[in-house]
Amino acid sequence: MKIPQTGMDRDALFARMDELREKDADWRGGKTFSLMYNAGHDVEEVVDQAFMRLLHSNALSLSAFPSLRRLEAEVLSMGVGLLNGGPDAAGSTTSGGTESICMSVKTAREWARAERGVDRPQMIVPASAHPAFHKAAHYFQVEPVVTPLSGDFRADVDAIRDAITDRTILLVGSAPCFPTGVVDPITDIAALAAERGILCHVDACVGGYLLPWVERLGHPVPPFDFRVPGVTQMSADLHKYGFAAKGVSTVFYRTRALRRHQFFAYVDWPGGLYASPALAGARGGGPVAGAWAVLNYLGEEGFLRLTRDTMTATAKALAGIRAIDGLSVLGDPVASVYAFTCDGGGPYVLAEKLEQRGWLVDRQQLPPSLHQMLSPYHAQVIDRYLADLAECTADARRSPPATSGVAAMYGMLAALPDRGSARRVVLDILDSFDRL
Numbered sequence: 001m002k003i004p005q006t007g008m009d010r011d012a013l014f015a016r017m018d019e020l021r022e023k024d025a026d027w028r029g030g031k032t033f034s035l036m037y038n039a040g041h042d043v044e045e046v047v048d049q050a051f052m053r054l055l056h057s058n059a060l061s062l063s064a065f066p067s068l069r070r071l072e073a074e075v076l077s078m079g080v081g082l083l084n085g086g087p088d089a090a091g092s093t094t095s096g097g098t099e100s101i102c103m104s105v106k107t108a109r110e111w112a113r114a115e116r117g118v119d120r121p122q123m124i125v126p127a128s129a130h131p132a133f134h135k136a137a138h139y140f141q142v143e144p145v146v147t148p149l150s151g152d153f154r155a156d157v158d159a160i161r162d163a164i165t166d167r168t169i170l171l172v173g174s175a176p177c178f179p180t181g182v183v184d185p186i187t188d189i190a191a192l193a194a195e196r197g198i199l200c201h202v203d204a205c206v207g208g209y210l211l212p213w214v215e216r217l218g219h220p221v222p223p224f225d226f227r228v229p230g231v232t233q234m235s236a237d238l239h240k241y242g243f244a245a246k247g248v249s250t251v252f253y254r255t256r257a258l259r260r261h262q263f264f265a266y267v268d269w270p271g272g273l274y275a276s277p278a279l280a281g282a283r284g285g286g287p288v289a290g291a292w293a294v295l296n297y298l299g300e301e302g303f304l305r306l307t308r309d310t311m312t313a314t315a316k317a318l319a320g321i322r323a324i325d326g327l328s329v330l331g332d333p334v335a336s337v338y339a340f341t342c343d344g345g346g347p348y349v350l351a352e353k354l355e356q357r358g359w360l361v362d363r364q365q366l367p368p369s370l371h372q373m374l375s376p377y378h379a380q381v382i383d384r385y386l387a388d389l390a391e392c393t394a395d396a397r398r399s400p401p402a403t404s405g406v407a408a409m410y411g412m413l414a415a416l417p418d419r420g421s422a423r424r425v426v427l428d429i430l431d432s433f434d435r436l
């Protein structure tokens, strides 16, 4: 494929794109349970229009785009307030949870070098923490020390305590963690961090713009935000339960002084004085504009209404799953993120049966399980889903564990004792995506 010699007709070009999009996941119909967060058509339209208003802009120079500066400052202010940051708390917008976490780890590294003279830093990451921490470790040369989970799938505080050394710069807890939706014992982890003079990151990528509403609706939510002493930094994704388009997250610090360790400046370049708060250089304003618009369009009432829909659907889903013979929910999920296992043929066979009926569920390992995150829109399809789930489960339990197909391949890779080979297989898959 080469750049065409003669430019393509506009209609033909868009027709080609639409044709390609036909096979994309049907998230608007509630058929997917991760990747997209569907708050309804009206919210989507607001994001579209706000995004387009600042699509052609560049956050690298907020003085050239004062509109963007204002929208970003307001987004950060709303976010830090929601997470109960005090008057000295400050944050940045980033391109996503991964960048927020990378920036937080880099900040911890700079802080520990400057304040404690640590030059071979370690951070303690519970097994359920998102791979973004391992990516950050890889990029910023901080050694990750993985600690096991307790029987309830939450981080094991004793194991964290035992893993602390004088090189430890950061403790991590998730609220909630992605795999099972349980909230780690943040109060204990943060207290331990404070006692040892270590920073503590709460990964609220999925929960940051969800748990505050869940709590206000009266559901039990363990303490997870800046109200907890010892929590020094948090990540919270606007492109998840903030219902913005992909490309926007927030990272917050308890103090401005701490955030300063995140910044970068180079003042000896012939091209001028250069400074940027996070990883990106040039950066479009669309994602932040979309996030600003949703926060203002929904307001507290809108978020509470959508969260009520999501939690109603979740209560139905969890009760439905617990009532189906052969299925069991892992741990005690606090909001709309949860996982379940299936006996007999197992969860991977069940996932295939669900896929045959158009439902896309994530496969997990350690233990083998299926993962779901519900959006407000799922309230409209949850009954249909549970009916299909009951039938597919009965079918999967009668089936032997798969010996071929996706289920078998996933099961094989997940169980392979040689993790180097598993790694090679997934890297090969990445390597194949640009083959036409």
Ligand SMILES: *Cc1c(COP(=O)(O)O)cnc(C)c1O
Pocket (backbone or CB within 6 Å): 096, 097, 098, 099, 101, 130, 132, 174, 176, 177, 178, 203, 204, 205, 206, 237, 249
């Ligand atoms: C989604 C998620 C991340 C990573 O965020 P991206 O936006 O995918 O980069 C990190 N932690 C948790 C708990 C998440 O759910």
